[in-house]
Amino acid sequence: MKRRSLLTLWLALTLGVVTLVSAQELAQREVGVRWQDGVPRVSFSARDLVTPTARHQLESGLRKQFVVTVQAYREHGGSPLATRRFACSVYWDVWEEVYWLRLGNRPEPMQRLEAVLTRCLDVHDIAVGRASDYEGRSGEHVYFAVHAEFNPVSAAQCRALLRPGGGGESLGPVVINIVRRQICQAESAVSFRSASEAVP
Amino acid sequence: MRRPSSIGRKLLLAVAVVALLPLVGSSILGRSALRNAYRMGVNPDIERGLERAVEGYHEYILALRREADVTADGIGRDYAVRQHAVEANREALADDLRAVLSAHENVGAVVVRNAQGEILASAQEPTRMDTTDRRVLSRRRPLDDQGAEVEVILTAPLKPFDEYQRAGEVEEVFSRLVAQTNYVANVYVWTYFAMMLVVVAVAAFLGIALSRRVTRRVAYLAQATRLVGRGDLSVHVPAQEQDEVAELTQAFNDMVRDLRESRERIEYLKRIGAWQEFARRLAHEIKNPLTPIQLAAQEILARYRGDDPAYRRQLEDAVAIVTEEVATLRRLVTEFSSFAKLPEAILESADLQDFVGELSRSIPGILESAGQDASSADVDVRCECEAGPVPVRIDAMMLKRALDNLIRNAVRAVLETHPDGGGKVVVSGRRERAWALLEVSDNGPGIPEDAATQVFDPYYTTKSDGTGLGLAIVKKVVLEHAGEVRCDRGEAGGARFRIRIPLQAADSST
Numbered sequence: 001m002k003r004r005s006l007l008t009l010w011l012a013l014t015l016g017v018v019t020l021v022s023a024q025e026l027a028q029r030e031v032g033v034r035w036q037d038g039v040p041r042v043s044f045s046a047r048d049l050v051t052p053t054a055r056h057q058l059e060s061g062l063r064k065q066f067v068v069t070v071q072a073y074r075e076h077g078g079s080p081l082a083t084r085r086f087a088c089s090v091y092w093d094v095w096e097e098v099y100w101l102r103l104g105n106r107p108e109p110m111q112r113l114e115a116v117l118t119r120c121l122d123v124h125d126i127a128v129g130r131a132s133d134y135e136g137r138s139g140e141h142v143y144f145a146v147h148a149e150f151n152p153v154s155a156a157q158c159r160a161l162l163r164p165g166g167g168g169e170s171l172g173p174v175v176i177n178i179v180r181r182q183i184c185q186a187e188s189a190v191s192f193r194s195a196s197e198a199v200p
Numbered sequence: 201m202r203r204p205s206s207i208g209r210k211l212l213l214a215v216a217v218v219a220l221l222p223l224v225g226s227s228i229l230g231r232s233a234l235r236n237a238y239r240m241g242v243n244p245d246i247e248r249g250l251e252r253a254v255e256g257y258h259e260y261i262l263a264l265r266r267e268a269d270v271t272a273d274g275i276g277r278d279y280a281v282r283q284h285a286v287e288a289n290r291e292a293l294a295d296d297l298r299a300v301l302s303a304h305e306n307v308g309a310v311v312v313r314n315a316q317g318e319i320l321a322s323a324q325e326p327t328r329m330d331t332t333d334r335r336v337l338s339r340r341r342p343l344d345d346q347g348a349e350v351e352v353i354l355t356a357p358l359k360p361f362d363e364y365q366r367a368g369e370v371e372e373v374f375s376r377l378v379a380q381t382n383y384v385a386n387v388y389v390w391t392y393f394a395m396m397l398v399v400v401a402v403a404a405f406l407g408i409a410l411s412r413r414v415t416r417r418v419a420y421l422a423q424a425t426r427l428v429g430r431g432d433l434s435v436h437v438p439a440q441e442q443d444e445v446a447e448l449t450q451a452f453n454d455m456v457r458d459l460r461e462s463r464e465r466i467e468y469l470k471r472i473g474a475w476q477e478f479a480r481r482l483a484h485e486i487k488n489p490l491t492p493i494q495l496a497a498q499e500i501l502a503r504y505r506g507d508d509p510a511y512r513r514q515l516e517d518a519v520a521i522v523t524e525e526v527a528t529l530r531r532l533v534t535e536f537s538s539f540a541k542l543p544e545a546i547l548e549s550a551d552l553q554d555f556v557g558e559l560s561r562s563i564p565g566i567l568e569s570a571g572q573d574a575s576s577a578d579v580d581v582r583c584e585c586e587a588g589p590v591p592v593r594i595d596a597m598m599l600k601r602a603l604d605n606l607i608r609n610a611v612r613a614v615l616e617t618h619p620d621g622g623g624k625v626v627v628s629g630r631r632e633r634a635w636a637l638l639e640v641s642d643n644g645p646g647i648p649e650d651a652a653t654q655v656f657d658p659y660y661t662t663k664s665d666g667t668g669l670g671l672a673i674v675k676k677v678v679l680e681h682a683g684e685v686r687c688d689r690g691e692a693g694g695a696r697f698r699i700r701i702p703l704q705a706a707d708s709s710t
Contacts, residue, residue, distance in 0.1 A: 060258075060368075061258055061261075061364070061368075062254070062364075062365065062368035062369075062372070063365050063368070063369075091365075094258065094261045094262055094265060095261060095264070095265055095335055095337060095356065095361065096337060097265075151372075153369075153372075153373060157369065158373075162373065174391050174395075175384075175387050175388050175391050178387045178391065179377075179380075179383075179384050179387055182380055182383055182384075182387075183373060183376045183377060183380060183384075184373070184376075
């Protein structure tokens with residue numbers, strides 16, 4: 001029993017240290033936070049995610065994707081209090097000569113790439129979680145971590161494209177699972193965090 | 201955890217070497233083979249092919265688009281359409297537009313409007329307007345300077361667009377795989393290596409478990425050997441398996457048993473020797489005064505001249521008692537003396553069958569000494585022996601004396617329980633594995649189980665007139681034949697004495 005408790009303590013400490021270190025490693029950036037009805041609404045820009053290469057790819061005609069994840073953390077670490085994630089699917093339609101942007105369920109056409117980037121990466125006032133996520137935490141300091149990715153291959157697509165070969169090979173499934181993580185990760189990504197905010 | 205023994209460490213080392221050598225070899229070979237195999241399947245040539253496929257789709261869509269523009273331009277410049285639009289000739293325009301639809305497969309609908317935006321004529325091919333499998337593009341072209349225009353709805357099959365996106369996804373993942381060739385190949389190698397390590401770990405675990413089974417038993421043997429070295433001959437190591445270690449264990453147990461029996465034999469013979477010395481002295485000390493005592497008693501009776509009949513009778517009784525007790529003492533002295541003078545056995549080659557035959561001839565004498573007429577005795581004494589030679593090395597005289605003792609005891613015992621006949625004594629001889637077996641059994645009262653080992657102790661007797669020397673002599677004689685004697689209950693319910701003496705080996709006949 002004592003041994004198990006020590007192991008749990010060690011794991012908790014390790015996890016805590018890892019979280020703390022990873023939180024400290026995030027660069028701090030200007031992130032607007034506005035609390036409305038107990039829910040934080042954040043605004044930021046992740047335009048620097050778009051490199052010239054990415055811009056070239058966005059103009060190619062093939063579908064690309066931005067995935068932005070915003071998570072609220074307590075300042076002293078631990079698991080996220082709330083998470084908000086959205087994906088922005090974009091492609092240049094050679095047929096109609098417009099950018100098609102899908103943010104949510106309905107695709108919408110856009111004439112200019114800049115407008116697309118503004119829509120996807122200049123984020124204004126998005127809610128992170130629900131009021132219940134922050135209940136009872138008044139005065140507690142939290143921060144918002146943003147992770148924006150360009151063109152990660154979705155898990156479903158990755159599974160569909162990278163399948164283990166048939167024939168009951170023993171190595172196949174194991175290797176594929178490891179390789180998927182590497183191959184299907186985003187082509188580029190930016191991560192940053194907000195300043196510490198006290199929950200009202 | 202207990203530290204493995206030396207042999208255990210060696211076995212573990214052997215298991216580790218046997219398991220690791222193929223692992224290292226296969227890892228070195230496998231690493232190169234896996235990398236080459238991966239590079240053959242995922243290489244830049246295929247990537248370029250996929251890129252060209254994507255470009256092909258892209259060019260095809262561009263061509264569709266250019267064709268759509270050209271078609272729209274052509275319809276906008278169509279003389280008949282322009283003329284009938286200016287004239288606002290609706291019927292003619294309708295014919296013109298139907299002709300346009302039949303002339304251009306990529307046109308789904310055509311609408312002509314005047315400057316006010318009023319539709320003058322339109323035509324549509326519904327099958328070409330199904331957006332589930334076609335893409336639609338609207339293009340407007342002026343028909344005059346006044347504002348009349350024609351709107352052309354151009355269509356293209358959806359499939360190339362979907363294929364283009366799918367090809368793009370495949371090409372993208374493939375190009376990532378190409379870019380990560382070393383990483384993926386290394387993952388294969390390291391996964392293979394890790395799995396092999398698991399196999400080695402399992403093999404090592406099994407090796408440890410199996411070697412433990414052997415080394416533990418060897419350790420038990422070593423510990424038992426140390427105990428034997430300290431003089432503890434009661435050690436017995438269980439030998440449950442069916443292997444060489446079990447054979448070794450069995451041999452060890454046999455050796456310890458032989459040592460134990462040998463030691464018991466020596467101790468018994470020593471004890472018997474001491475008792476013989478005691479018997480010799482006792483016989484000597486008692487024997488000498490017996491004759492003067494008897495003579496003195498007889499002299500007292502002979503010299504009495506008195507007339508008192510009561511006293512004379514009393515004197516005669518006393519002399520009779522003295523004479524009887526002296527006779528008893530004389531018999532005891534004779535037996536003690538006989539026991540003390542018991543010679544050591546001198547073994548010679550003989551056949552058990554001959555020996556049993558010789559023994560049978562002494563049966564009448566034994567019966568007579570027990571007060572029985574040999575021809576009509578109340579006891580049936582039979583001697584039998586297995587047919588065929590049973591070679592042994594025996595001192596026939598000594599062994600016969602031992603058997604005589606056993607038969608006499610048996611006859612006396614069965615006469616006590618069967619005084620009116622029905623008593624049986626069977627003497628049998630036969631071969632039993634590496635032993636010659638002589639058995640004397642009867643249907644008498646038998647010997648209690650708890651006395652089965654004591655009966656061979658000198659001076660142990662349950663009979664009122666016994667000396668307790670008969671069975672001691674039997675055991676001494678048997679031990680000097682390197683044999684053993686045991687007593688138990690026979691099939692007839694009486695006592696059974698089993699004498700085992702080793703068979704004569706083929707090369708020791710002299």
